[in-house]
Amino acid sequence: MIKALVIVPYKGLFEMMKEIQHEVEDMELDIELGNLYEGVAIAKAAENNGYHFIISRGGTASMIQEAVSIPVIDIQVSGYDVLRIITLVKGFSRKAAIVGFTNITQGAATICKLLDLDIKTLTIAKDIEVTEKLSKLKEHGYEVVIGDVVTVQTAKQLGLEGVLITSGKEAIIDALEEARRSYSIFSRLQLDVSLFQSILDCSDQAIGVFNREAKFVYGNECFHKEFLWMKLENSADIKKLIQETVLSHERQTKTVHFDHSFWNISACPKDDAAVLFFEKNISNQAIPQDGGVHLKAIEFHASPSYIPISGKSVMIQNVIKQIEECGKNGAPVWICGEKGIGKELVAHSIYSKRKRMDEPFIVLHCDLLSADQLKALMNEDFNQKHADGVIYLKNIDKLTHDMQKELYLIVTDGNTKNLQWLVSSESNIEEKVKNGTFNRDLYKELGQLQIYIPPLRERREDIEDLVHVFISELHPKYGNEVVGIRMDALEQIAKFNWPGNVEQLKNVIEQLFLQTNSYYIEKEDVESVLKRLEEQEHYNNPLSYIDISGTLEEIEKQVITKVLEEEGLNQSKAAKRLGINRSTLWRKLKS
Numbered sequence: 001m002i003k004a005l006v007i008v009p010y011k012g013l014f015e016m017m018k019e020i021q022h023e024v025e026d027m028e029l030d031i032e033l034g035n036l037y038e039g040v041a042i043a044k045a046a047e048n049n050g051y052h053f054i055i056s057r058g059g060t061a062s063m064i065q066e067a068v069s070i071p072v073i074d075i076q077v078s079g080y081d082v083l084r085i086i087t088l089v090k091g092f093s094r095k096a097a098i099v100g101f102t103n104i105t106q107g108a109a110t111i112c113k114l115l116d117l118d119i120k121t122l123t124i125a126k127d128i129e130v131t132e133k134l135s136k137l138k139e140h141g142y143e144v145v146i147g148d149v150v151t152v153q154t155a156k157q158l159g160l161e162g163v164l165i166t167s168g169k170e171a172i173i174d175a176l177e178e179a180r181r182s183y184s185i186f187s188r189l190q191l192d193v194s195l196f197q198s199i200l201d202c203s204d205q206a207i208g209v210f211n212r213e214a215k216f217v218y219g220n221e222c223f224h225k226e227f228l229w230m231k232l233e234n235s236a237d238i239k240k241l242i243q244e245t246v247l248s249h250e251r252q253t254k255t256v257h258f259d260h261s262f263w264n265i266s267a268c269p270k271d272d273a274a275v276l277f278f279e280k281n282i283s284n285q286a287i288p289q290d291g292g293v294h295l296k297a298i299e300f301h302a303s304p305s306y307i308p309i310s311g312k313s314v315m316i317q318n319v320i321k322q323i324e325e326c327g328k329n330g331a332p333v334w335i336c337g338e339k340g341i342g343k344e345l346v347a348h349s350i351y352s353k354r355k356r357m358d359e360p361f362i363v364l365h366c367d368l369l370s371a372d373q374l375k376a377l378m379n380e381d382f383n384q385k386h387a388d389g390v391i392y393l394k395n396i397d398k399l400t401h402d403m404q405k406e407l408y409l410i411v412t413d414g415n416t417k418n419l420q421w422l423v424s425s426e427s428n429i430e431e432k433v434k435n436g437t438f439n440r441d442l443y444k445e446l447g448q449l450q451i452y453i454p455p456l457r458e459r460r461e462d463i464e465d466l467v468h469v470f471i472s473e474l475h476p477k478y479g480n481e482v483v484g485i486r487m488d489a490l491e492q493i494a495k496f497n498w499p500g501n502v503e504q505l506k507n508v509i510e511q512l513f514l515q516t517n518s519y520y521i522e523k524e525d526v527e528s529v530l531k532r533l534e535e536q537e538h539y540n541n542p543l544s545y546i547d548i549s550g551t552l553e554e555i556e557k558q559v560i561t562k563v564l565e566e567e568g569l570n571q572s573k574a575a576k577r578l579g580i581n582r583s584t585l586w587r588k589l590k591s
């Protein structure tokens with residue numbers, strides 16, 4: 001049965017509604033009296049009470065429709081209503097005008113013409129025009145104004161006679177008829193909606209709809225099982241993806257790490273919203289859910305950011321040339337060099353030279369990767385989806401023997417022939433191959449093309465460029481107060497040995513950027529930061545502070561003293577660390 005709330009703006013209509021209520025059997029009608037804002041307040045309070053429609057009239061109906069999401073049916077002003085009111089007004093001796101929207105004035109003008117009546121009709125497009133129009137009428141000697149509730153109220157405020165066009169029974173019956181028609185369409189649609197809803201709920205893919213502000217609109221059953229939509233709304237990556245989709249009107253795909261899992265998300269634009277299809281990334285099978293270190297063993301970069309390689313040295317220019325060549329043919333490339341020298345950056349650059357960049361760039365951290373993870377990653381599903389992707393094996397020399405064998409089988413398997421393998425290693429790998437600690441076959445397979453990046457201390461002429469690039473990169477992160485570095489400060493930086501290479505330089509520049517209070521990084525700032533670094537290096541290198549020129553006993557004593565210092569002179573702790581008992585420690589110190 002149709003359930004409707006009728007909100008009427010004036011008392012007379014309330015009474016008439018009550019009368020009609022008893023004659024209507026197929027509808028449950030609740031009737032309330034409320035004009036304009038009062039009407040809106042009533043509608044809002046009742047919005048969730050299971051009504052199919054709200055029925056109201058004129059300005060009150062329009063305002064309610066803006067405030068609630070259920071459909072509002074307007075009791076239209078009928079020709080009978082206009083005729084009725086004109087018949088009434090023609091008896092007035094004072095100058096009268098009909099003011100209202102076209103729904104009133106058009107019919108009224110026709111009737112006045114037919115009956116040869118001298119009643120002016122004035123059409124308004126917006127409520128706010130009423131006061132101005134009525135004031136003008138008043139200036140021209142009009143005393144009576146006929147219209148709807150707003151017109152009549154304004155007329156009264158201006159000292160004019162306001163006559164309300166009331167609704168007759170026919171208009172109400174028409175409105176109820178419209179409610180019946182709408183309900184039958186609505187019920188059919190409802191059936192369709194629940195059919196589509198159940199189809200979406202059957203899907204084992206999570207599907208969510210978000211509006212352009214990244215606010216949640218809809219989610220299928222699987223979506224609600226997988227996610228809390230509030231969390232998704234707050235994810236910066238997801239917000240960005242939605243906004244890009246809505247603005248570009250184009251389908252976007254991205255791999256996002258969310259809630260301890262990787263998700264391949266396909267986002268389709270739909271009007272002012274984005275429909276997101278979530279698929280668990282296969283690398284998750286390889287990731288234990290304990291959120292431990294293994295989480296970082298596999299990284300998917302849907303579109304790795306392209307950072308230009310800076311440096312004017314011949315050595316680095318040579319590296320750039322090699323990247324151009326290696327990028328063209330898709331063959332494996334072995335990138336070697338010390339830690340933090342830019343091996344991953346070079347790998348990204350090779351990827352960016354490829355014709356197609358829609359395949360992911362997958363980083364496997366070989367020092368964290370387990371055999372199970374490797375096997376799980378390279379399954380059939382992976383081969384189907386990412387057959388043309390790029391895999392970067394970071395620090396391949398850290399793989400165990402068994403894993404090296406496993407990897408060799410994968411690399412030489414026909415299914416992976418279209419993958420591009422990029423590899424990095426720090427140490428001299430040929431030595432390891434010679435002494436049998438690295439698998440010769442695997443090296444032969446992956447090491448035909450090699451790019452060697454020389455340490456930073458061997459190409460100090462690159463330092464100036466790098467420093468300026470790093471300062472400019474820090475502006476968006478921390479603001480642009482620091483604009484450069486003094487020449488003498490730069491000289492200090494260029495002299496340093498940089499055991500941690502470009503990565504270490506980058507970190508030091510960030511540290512200097514943050515601690516500098518002026519526009520330029522000064523020499524004193526650099527000196528103090530580098531001094532601290534040297535002390536740290538010294539401290540981290542145990543042999544550097546133990547004099548090994550003495551006898552074994554003397555060296556042993558130095559080691560014990562150092563450990564004691566580190567343990568805050570706590571003998572028990574020092575003895576435990578050294579694997580001796582307390583009395584032995586005491587005896588060795590005394591000797």
Ligand SMILES: Nc1ncnc2c1ncn2[C@@H]1O[C@H](COP(=O)(O)OP(=O)(O)OP(=O)(O)O)[C@@H](O)[C@H]1O
Pocket residue numbers: 307308309310311316337338339340341342343344345346394395424466469502503506
């Ligand atoms: N020539 C360069 N121009 C600009 N930035 C560079 C350059 N070389 C390295 N970098 C930056 O230095 C940082 C370290 O580089 P990257 O991570 O590629 O080194 P890596 O050799 O792969 O390190 P790891 O020791 O982790 O294997 C990165 O932020 C990278 O962007």
